Amino acid sequence: MNDGTTSDRKRDTSGPAARGDRMDGVTRAFVAHRNLLFTVAYEMLGSAADAEDVLQETWLRWAGVDLATVRNQRAYLVRITTRQALSHLRTLGRRRESYVGPWLPEPLLTAPDVAEDVELADSVSMAMLLVLETLAPTERAVFVLREVFGLGYDEIAGAVDRSPAAVRQIAHRARAHVAARRPRGVTSAAETRRTVEAFRHAVETGDLQRLLDILAPDVVLLTDGGGVVRAAPAPVVGAGQVARVLGGIAAAMSLHPTRVNGDPALIVRLGGAIDTVMAIRVDDGLVAGLYAVRNPEKLSRLERETPLRR
Numbered sequence: 633m634n635d636g637t638t639s640d641r642k643r644d645t646s647g648p649a650a651r652g653d654r655m656d657g658v659t660r661a662f663v664a665h666r667n668l669l670f671t672v673a674y675e676m677l678g679s680a681a682d683a684e685d686v687l688q689e690t691w692l693r694w695a696g697v698d699l700a701t702v703r704n705q706r707a708y709l710v711r712i713t714t715r716q717a718l719s720h721l722r723t724l725g726r727r728r729e730s731y732v733g734p735w736l737p738e739p740l741l742t743a744p745d746v747a748e749d750v751e752l753a754d755s756v757s758m759a760m761l762l763v764l765e766t767l768a769p770t771e772r773a774v775f776v777l778r779e780v781f782g783l784g785y786d787e788i789a790g791a792v793d794r795s796p797a798a799v800r801q802i803a804h805r806a807r808a809h810v811a812a813r814r815p816r817g818v819t820s821a822a823e824t825r826r827t828v829e830a831f832r833h834a835v836e837t838g839d840l841q842r843l844l845d846i847l848a849p850d851v852v853l854l855t856d857g858g859g860v861v862r863a864a865p866a867p868v869v870g871a872g873q874v875a876r877v878l879g880g881i882a883a884a885m886s887l888h889p890t891r892v893n894g895d896p897a898l899i900v901r902l903g904g905a906i907d908t909v910m911a912i913r914v915d916d917g918l919v920a921g922l923y924a925v926r927n928p929e930k931l932s933r934l935e936r937e938t939p940l941r942r
Contacts, residue, residue, distance in 0.1 A: 710777070863927075
């Protein structure tokens with residue numbers, strides 16, 4: 633006799649409740665991996681705004697997936713994200729060809745745990761993201777997925793639509809390309825802190841000699857104004873030239889130490905508003921690279937930390 637209880641009825645696996653359970657599972661999986669997916673997209677694009685667009689597109693595709701057919705949710709989501717990021721990257725390449733002045737990645741305010749993960753901090757640093765800009769789109773995707781996130785060649789092959797053998801060759805070529813261009817200087821965390829503090833004090837006081845002492849002879853200052861605000865139209869190279877540019881900053885501005893993209897940085901405020909964020913690269917105890925972002929469109933994420941994950 634059927635008394636109408638659930639145990640005696642055939643369970644409806646296609647009704648609203650079942651669909652709701654499925655969407656709950658889809659949502660939980662996406663939320664669990666969201667910070668990872670954002671980091672993948674950001675490392676491929678150098679733009680938080682574009683990375684967020686990629687995540688929206690990833691979600692739309694993921695929402696239609698049958699979870700029963702997915703063996704590894706992390707790998708599947710990374711594959712969708714990579715494909716969307718590759719599509720964006722090819723469009724961005726054409727856009728950046730017409731960018732006014734030096735282009736720098738969109739800076740992210742990062743938590744201390746990013747700096748503690750040395751490999752992650754290195755991979756999202758301004759210096760490394762600029763090196764990644766010199767790779768072809770597929771090379772960049774393969775390098776990021778292999779060297780930063782540790783995906784296997786088979787997984788990467790599915791993300792970039794190449795064979796595992798081809799991915800191995802691309803990875804080898806990309807590693808050699810990056811190794812030839814990445815900064816080589818090594819400085820301890822304690823020495824970096826001392827150097828950055830000395831640099832900040834020299835800028836704040838306008839002490840030209842102190843600046844010259846703390847800047848590497850071949851230091852490079854890149855300033856990104858995006859054609860919106862005033863910025864140097866080309867890289868400023870050499871301690872003397874960079875010191876002269878920085879010498880006049882302190883008069884009307886306040887400097888606040890922080891961490892951007894895992895590196896030490898200074899937020900420069902004018903009248904209380906963020907005017908510039910300057911990431912600092914220290915090699916062998918000297919300031920070797922300065923990455924000053926002034927483009928207002930790139931300064932929106934500096935009031936809150938952005939979680940990055942591997």
